[in-house]
Amino acid sequence: MSDVPRAQRSASAASIGLVLGSVASVQVGASFAVLLFPAAGPIGTVTLRLVFSAVVLLLVCRPRLRGHSRSDWATVAAYGLALGGMNACYYEAIARIPQGAAVTLEVLGPLTLSVIAGRSLLSLVWAVLALAGVVTLSQGGFSSMDPVGVGFALGAAVLWAAYIVFAGRTGGRFQGIDGLALALAAGAVVSLPFGIASAGPALVVPPVLLLGLAVAVLSSAVPYALELLALRRLRSSTFSILMSLSPGAAALSGFLVLGQRLSVVEAVGIALVVAASIGAVLTARSSA
Template sequence: MIRQRNGLDAAAVVVGAASVPVGAALGATIFPFVGPAGVVALRQAFTALILLGVTRPRLRRLGWASVRPAIALGGVLVVMNLSVYAAVERIGLGPAVTLEFLGPLALALLASRRRLDLACAVVAGAGVVLLTGSVPGIDPLGILLGLTAAAAWAGYILLSQRAGRTLPGLQGTAIASLVAAVLTSPILVLTLVSLAPHEVALVLAIGAAAAVLSSALPYSIDLVVLRRMPRQRFGVLQSVHPAAAAIAGLVVLGETLSLWQVAGLVLVTLANAVAVGVAPGRPPAPQAARPEVTQAPRHPEPAH
């Protein structure tokens, strides 16, 4: 019975991790209507509505010291999502998400002094070279945007820990999402005003689906599963992010990767799995945090 439950938990984590790039891929389908910034604004608005409805934080009872990390987290969310969606537009979903994944991986490696982690860093670096350098004429701005998203994800994890210490449950995420929604509200207004009447329903529906798949569903799964699953195993399962992004890009957007790019993606994924999974004598690596999910700190992590 326990083994069956563990298997179901693992499957749920993989489903949650895979749903994130699927939501991003759906969002990318409306780039022609609203652009990457418009997708981000829509996603933040719906995410804030969902999380505020679920958590119902009592803002008047919270002090400034409690909410300050969550407010900063909201600003980081905007940078992270704007940069990764802009990267998706320029270099594709699979490469963009793989580059973004370097953020938590780098924090995991920096938290250790083992030779194995140095080897993982070298392997991940080789993966990035294959992923980007093997494509003639690849957009350098797209690569830079992907790396910016990686840095923002790392910053997110750092602030996520602080917010999780001062606010219970998902309240930190809800407040951060509200801040992000407010910051992107001018973009949302301009986006909706510029749409033709017959485009509004489609854009709103896809924006809502992206918010559910990339935020509400994985958050809920994480919250339940992490009560039972070891954080180290959870972090290893998060390694499906790059592969799921490549598959979502192929199925939803018709994007294909070269064999060298696939090899690069595999190397980055392998580096993460080894760095997080083979971790004797130190706290679990920070991959347990997913973009936009704030929970109670899972370890004294340096760093979703």
């Protein structure tokens, strides 16, 4: 009988590792995406991400199209719109306000979801601690920022919460990562006209295409697949708090890839978020 809880703990640890790998991949991809902004702009960059990610996953998993209900297709379409809109809002935000502040505001979505989905008082404690960390991590005050950029970041927060919900539902309706591939295809179809209108012929320049492919693999294909697999075993509340590591991962990626240094205040913020994430993991294990 003791082997069953042990297997459950191993599965939980593996799912946690998948989420952390997703966080790291997204932030490294974001560092590369910054290089695309001058040529393709935020919307053009999102379009390249979605198109390349959809093509890669469709070729890899070759999802089965028959045998699904209208409800299944509606769920996967909503999933695709949520992930496409989330990324579009995020890129529009970091085009106007600092990236650390944008990520801080965006994380409010998953944190709010963690409080709603949590089943104990400790869930609220870890959410508050993580929120304190991401706020500390942000540089400067929000009052001096471009309100449009702040609005886009908050929109990304709402869509991130929606993405978590629809990703979990999609994972239960489609085998493997079939639902993810179809959702990315839906998002790519919707974003393509906007990307062409925004970036024009820049989207087909070879260096832009190559960098767009790298961004797609790091920022979309790999992390979304890892998250979809993780959401099958993790609670939404635990997943949401683990995703609050994003500001810390962004700061680390900025330091390693872009040479950005951390201040003492930023380091304290990262420590608070890490503490909240560890607490969430321990709480999930103790209640399993």
